[in-house]
Amino acid sequence: MLAMNYRGPFRVRAEQRPMPEILHPEDAIVRVTRTCICGSDLHLYHGMVPDTRVGSTFGHEFIGIIEEVGPLVTNVKVGDQVLVPFNIACGKCNFCKQGLYGNCHESNTMATAVGGIFGYSHTAGGYNGGQAEYVRVPYANVGPTVIPPDMDPDDAVLLTDVVPTGYQAAEMGGIKEGDTVVVFGAGPIGIMAARCAWFFGAARVIIIDHVDYRLEFAKNYAKCEAYNFKSMADPVLFLKKTTDWFGADVCIDCVGCEAEGNALQTFTGKITLMQAGAATALQWAINSVKKGGIVSVVGVYGPPFNYVPIGNVLNKGITLRANQASVKRLLPKLIDHVQSGRLSPKDLITHRVPLEEIADAYNIFSKKLDECIKTVLIPSTKN
């Protein structure tokens, strides 16, 4: 089968690999029909996530058709069209039982700080991902969810990560009616977080980025105010001024470890790797939120540590909330939002690329060429 193959920072190719096999009685094999490149895949692609081994296949956003199931799989059957949450979750541990499917205790041998994730380095369990024609899906009674027959596959594939992560970013903000919400990052997750902030009663939603075409898209798609921080001398000061000098009620970091906008953060986080990526967005979020406000973090950072103004978290009485999205918990609600037309995730898709051209797809997404927002890879086995 054809699969993505990571060869080192900024180098990937599509090549033939052995078919995945059932390795556990609760496994399924899924024939992939759509798979996306996620912004967080770029952290792997750029060599910023420790224990990303050469030969790995990335991809944690995918849908497909069940081709084979292990003897203990009862919730899905061969031929079902399923969307597969990016989290690998057993459904039985204390964390899964409380809805923390992103924190499963039985899916990652290599690290305790994160649950298993498809195609996201050995730090997240060493699973091959869905940027391939076929993929092994562990705990198939828990994750894979049958796609409603009337749902567009392009909407379904974005329900595996983008929509739940954006929605949970807003949910964790504890937004109250009338709140001002600031979202840092106008990538797919940030755009979705800004769109979902309205569901919780926000009165004003502001998105901050430095890429004009994405800000323009966000303004139209999420009906929010959009500002380029490169046009400001000081983004924190701008946000203070525009919120009556108090700060936003809720700030959401949808950027993570590859932020731009602060020379010291960039030097220590991206150039010299003296910290786990540049924490500029998180720094701005902490410093832009009101006293007693809430900062919600879904931007991905590496495991060691980051330089953030933790003293301000204490002195301002900020509540910091963060997690990998619990996709399975949110799916029923989000499927309803999509089916009722309140959300149209597929509008984010700007590029559809054959799996064979994955190296170009990564380069386009990484460098934001051709006004790229979201790339879907289509394997030739989709039919």
Added chain:
Amino acid sequence: MKTNSIDYKSIPGWGIDIDPENEPTYPMKNYTGDDHKRSVYERSEPQPVNIELLKSNERPAFSMVFGESIPPSGLSGMIRRYAFKHSEDRYRHWIPLILADRVNAWEGIVDDLKKGTIPNIFAERGMKSEMKYNAGPFAKKALTTVAVGIALYLLCRKKK
């Protein structure tokens, strides 16, 4: 390890202000009250271990399932084995893993050559799209690299 065996519930005032509604992680977490019985749950049967699997030393055993891709090998594998002797709290865990990743990229090139394949690094870096959508800056970067290369070459020759 010694555990505290006192009857903490006999401490005056114990539990007087418990508020089950004060659960700051809700709705992310649907608190069941079972956090202190967390070791007791029905586990899936373990996936057979047929490969070398590096385990975080912060957990007592392998998880019931795991990824089967790319067991550690070569020099990068030796570095990874060293890293996994240290907890996730230590730089001695993460910095060697980053180093191993860089070594592994070179090992990948050597492996390709051993298999008789010359890796097409130009294609692997997506340069086709670069030339299609970013031709100007790409050409500028290429010319600068060539100019710097020639300058360095001439400088070295002059020194000789």
